[in-house]
Amino acid sequence: MTTAAATKAGRPEPSQRRRRSKLTLRNTLLGWSFILPNFLGFATLTLVPVVTLFYMSMTNWNVFGTATWVGFANFERLIGDGSFRISFWNTIYYAALHIPLTIVASLGLALLLNNKLRGVAFFRTAAFLPYITSIVAIAVVWNLLFSPDYGPINQILRAVGMANPPGWLTSSDWAMPAVVIVSTWRDMGYYMILFLAGLQTVPRELYEAARVDGAGAWQRFRNVTIPCLRPTMFFVTVMLTINSFKIFDLILVMTDGGPGQSTSVISQFIYRKGFEENQFGYASSAAVVLFFLCIGVTIFQFIWNKRRNV
Amino acid sequence: MKRKFAAATAVAVMASLTLAGCSGEAEPAVTTEEGPVTLTLSGWSLATTPEFQVLADAFHEKNPDVTVELKEYDSAEYNTLVTADLAAGVGPDIITQKEVKFVTTFQEGGQLLDVSDVELPDGVGGASSYEIDDKAYGVPYRQDRWVLFYNKALFDTAGVDYPDGSWTWDDYADAAAAISESGTAKGAYQHRWQSTVQGFASAQEGTDVLSGEFGYFADYYDRVLDMQDAGAQIDFNTSSANQLTYQGEFGMQKAAMLPMGTWYTATLIAQQAAGEADTFEWGIAPIPQADAKTTGTDNTPLTFGDPTGLSINAGIDEGKVEAAKEFLAFAASLEAAELLAEIGITPAVADETVTEAYFAVEGAPTDDLSKFAWSTGEVAPENPTSNKTATIQNILLDMHTAILSGSTPVEQAIKDAEARFENEVQVD
Numbered sequence: 001m002t003t004a005a006a007t008k009a010g011r012p013e014p015s016q017r018r019r020r021s022k023l024t025l026r027n028t029l030l031g032w033s034f035i036l037p038n039f040l041g042f043a044t045l046t047l048v049p050v051v052t053l054f055y056m057s058m059t060n061w062n063v064f065g066t067a068t069w070v071g072f073a074n075f076e077r078l079i080g081d082g083s084f085r086i087s088f089w090n091t092i093y094y095a096a097l098h099i100p101l102t103i104v105a106s107l108g109l110a111l112l113l114n115n116k117l118r119g120v121a122f123f124r125t126a127a128f129l130p131y132i133t134s135i136v137a138i139a140v141v142w143n144l145l146f147s148p149d150y151g152p153i154n155q156i157l158r159a160v161g162m163a164n165p166p167g168w169l170t171s172s173d174w175a176m177p178a179v180v181i182v183s184t185w186r187d188m189g190y191y192m193i194l195f196l197a198g199l200q201t202v203p204r205e206l207y208e209a210a211r212v213d214g215a216g217a218w219q220r221f222r223n224v225t226i227p228c229l230r231p232t233m234f235f236v237t238v239m240l241t242i243n244s245f246k247i248f249d250l251i252l253v254m255t256d257g258g259p260g261q262s263t264s265v266i267s268q269f270i271y272r273k274g275f276e277e278n279q280f281g282y283a284s285s286a287a288v289v290l291f292f293l294c295i296g297v298t299i300f301q302f303i304w305n306k307r308r309n310v
Numbered sequence: 311m312k313r314k315f316a317a318a319t320a321v322a323v324m325a326s327l328t329l330a331g332c333s334g335e336a337e338p339a340v341t342t343e344e345g346p347v348t349l350t351l352s353g354w355s356l357a358t359t360p361e362f363q364v365l366a367d368a369f370h371e372k373n374p375d376v377t378v379e380l381k382e383y384d385s386a387e388y389n390t391l392v393t394a395d396l397a398a399g400v401g402p403d404i405i406t407q408k409e410v411k412f413v414t415t416f417q418e419g420g421q422l423l424d425v426s427d428v429e430l431p432d433g434v435g436g437a438s439s440y441e442i443d444d445k446a447y448g449v450p451y452r453q454d455r456w457v458l459f460y461n462k463a464l465f466d467t468a469g470v471d472y473p474d475g476s477w478t479w480d481d482y483a484d485a486a487a488a489i490s491e492s493g494t495a496k497g498a499y500q501h502r503w504q505s506t507v508q509g510f511a512s513a514q515e516g517t518d519v520l521s522g523e524f525g526y527f528a529d530y531y532d533r534v535l536d537m538q539d540a541g542a543q544i545d546f547n548t549s550s551a552n553q554l555t556y557q558g559e560f561g562m563q564k565a566a567m568l569p570m571g572t573w574y575t576a577t578l579i580a581q582q583a584a585g586e587a588d589t590f591e592w593g594i595a596p597i598p599q600a601d602a603k604t605t606g607t608d609n610t611p612l613t614f615g616d617p618t619g620l621s622i623n624a625g626i627d628e629g630k631v632e633a634a635k636e637f638l639a640f641a642a643s644l645e646a647a648e649l650l651a652e653i654g655i656t657p658a659v660a661d662e663t664v665t666e667a668y669f670a671v672e673g674a675p676t677d678d679l680s681k682f683a684w685s686t687g688e689v690a691p692e693n694p695t696s697n698k699t700a701t702i703q704n705i706l707l708d709m710h711t712a713i714l715s716g717s718t719p720v721e722q723a724i725k726d727a728e729a730r731f732e733n734e735v736q737v738d
Contacts, residue, residue: 062415062418062419062697063393063397063415063419064396064397064415064416064418064419064420064421065418065419065420080733081733081734082729082730082733082734083730083733083734140553143550143551143552143553144551144552146551147547147548147551147552148547148548148551149547149548150548150551150552151551167547167715167716167717169547169550169551170546170547170550170551170715170716170717171715171716171717172712172715172717172718173717256711257708258708258711258712258715259711259712259715259717259718260708260709260711260712260715260717260718260723260726261708261712262717264708272704275390276700276704277700277701277704278393278412278415278700279701
């Protein structure tokens with residue numbers, strides 16, 4: 001009716017326009033009132049610090065007084081900083097080991113625990129427990145297990161005939177794989193839950209049809225399960241990648257970056273430069289690099305996923 | 311009407327965002343105090359660290375007009391929290407400097423008042439740690455030094471002579487080997503901290519970490535590795551895998567000797583009294599020396615230790631400055647030293663009375679060598695006052711773990727650390 005009148009007149013009447021703009025304003029205000037409480041928290045706790053971080057990365061600042069603007073000098077220094085390079089490659093090394101291992105372990109667990117067996121709830125809970133256990137407790141217990149001389153892991157390895165088992169956390173070659181083992185063990189329960197949720201969405205009929213066509217278990221997994229899990233797999237990979245690049249707490253408690261610099265990662269580099277050495281500007285520039293590293297890899301994953309969808 | 315409301319909302323949002331961005335910058339104006347003055351003093355773990363209350367009470371007794379209120383911070387995050395408060399303009403009037411390496415950070419940030427005019431007693435240790443460009447930005451009231459704790463019972467069982475103040479590191483290694491071989495316990499326990507090797511090397515080789523040349527650490531590391539290989543002490547890897555504590559290793563008689571700071575005296579006495587440590591007779595000896603030139607009770611042994619001191623917040627109200635300076639002078643005085651000694655704290659200055667007060671505590675050793683080791687020595691700072699110290703100490707920590715875990719040979723690890731010094735410290 002209103003539309004018809006408006007069309008007839010060519011332009012809406014002033015009173016109608018007022019009413020419509022009032023309506024728009026009311027809707028906008030209503031929308032804002034929903035977003036604002038959350039946005040205020042986001043702005044104060046995330047947006048402002050992040051924007052400040054970008055500014056800080058271009059300054060020399062020791063927390064007090066004014067920050068001196070130095071432009072890209074911090075980034076130039078990072079390129080020439082051997083410790084940063086080591087931390088950077090250690091982070092990549094950690095992610096390259098941790099991401100595939102966790103996917104395989106958590107997917108395997110999910111497939112095992114996706115069956116309707118008696119007591120399956122217990123095993124699901126047991127697999128999830130490490131994820132909600134305190135990192136410090138995990139680190140202390142695994143340090144004991146990895147103990148080169150008295151730890152049960154090396155005792156078992158010796159019992160099965162390995163004469164010189166690795167020193168694990170005490171060897172610069174083995175420390176990172178040891179950390180990866182622990183973090184995979186810790187994380188797999190969480191990603192298992194995600195995969196379990198994904199598996200619930202796979203239509204039963206597809207399996208039945210495949211079975212009728214004579215597909216074996218491996219073929220069903222390859223041609224039905226994996227394609228149906230694509231969205232879950234994508235989400236898991238993205239989350240796992242970001243979390244792997246940001247690894248900090250476990251390494252801090254287990255090895256503190258040692259022995260030497262063999263497990264030092266970018267987050268720890270940032271922590272040391274900022275909170276231990278009070279070079280907040282320089283630490284911020286390393287944080288910016290980590291930020292772009294995470295965002296770069298994530299964008300790449302999104303593009304790759306989109307192409308595969310097409 | 312609604313538009314007005316929208317505009318008002320927008321203004322309110324902007325204001326709250328702006329306020330959020332600048333929170334902490336504005337400090338409420340403090341009116342000049344007249345008459346009674348209240349000073350705030352930062353401290354940590356007040357329930358188990360009575361030194362702050364003792365100083366505050368004693369000072370108030372002498373100066374009834376001045377009250378010192380304690381402001382407690384978490385012990386583990388002390389420096390971070392104090393830094394945050396100072397940056398926000400709500401720091402305490404008097405800042406306890408828990409770690410010397412933060413002095414330059416505070417001073418460069420303009421947070422500390424020049425206190426060069428505060429008079430210190432003769433022979434006070436660690437004052438130089440608070441001096442920057444010939445000005446003092448703090449005064450020491452406490453200075454622990456590193457000594458050698460030994461278990462007399464384990465020495466007797468093994469049939470090895472007690473340390474007598476004449477020991478070099480070779481004598482120490484020989485005694486440790488002899489005790490371990492006798493099967494009574496490990497000869498020594500050396501904790502995982504880098505101080506336990508590097509602190510002694512710097513103090514006894516007459517150099518410091520700011521030099522950037524770390525070759526002088528080599529002999530000290532070689533000796534430790536030899537002792538580990540010989541089984542004279544628990545190796546670094548076992549200690550870290552099992553998270554061993556020095557209190558547990560020495561207090562439960564698993565090791566006969568322990569190089570440690572004098573703060574452990576009070577802990578050991580308390581733990582023996584509470585049954586948390588075995589009851590046995592123990593003593594304190596000067597830390598073994600690099601060579602015979604500084605050994606013996608007629609000499610001055612070289613050791614290390616960082617002082618704990620007090621600084622004044624540069625943002626303090628002018629009316630309180632005099633009272634704050636008086637408090638600093640009192641805390642560093644012999645009078646306060648005696649009070650601190652009575653509660654098991656090693657003050658920065660000591661005379662005979664202070665030493666007697668310290669060793670009068672029940673459970674403390676009574677022999678002369680213990681008193682000598684506690685009160686005599688040239689104490690070099692482990693962390694020289696410089697804005698480069700924190701970075702260097704992190705480089706040296708990596709070197710320490712690389713060497714003692716056995717993953718990098720001593721020479722190589724030292725070369726790596728020197729290269730990092732060139733690359734990471736010499737950048738400014």
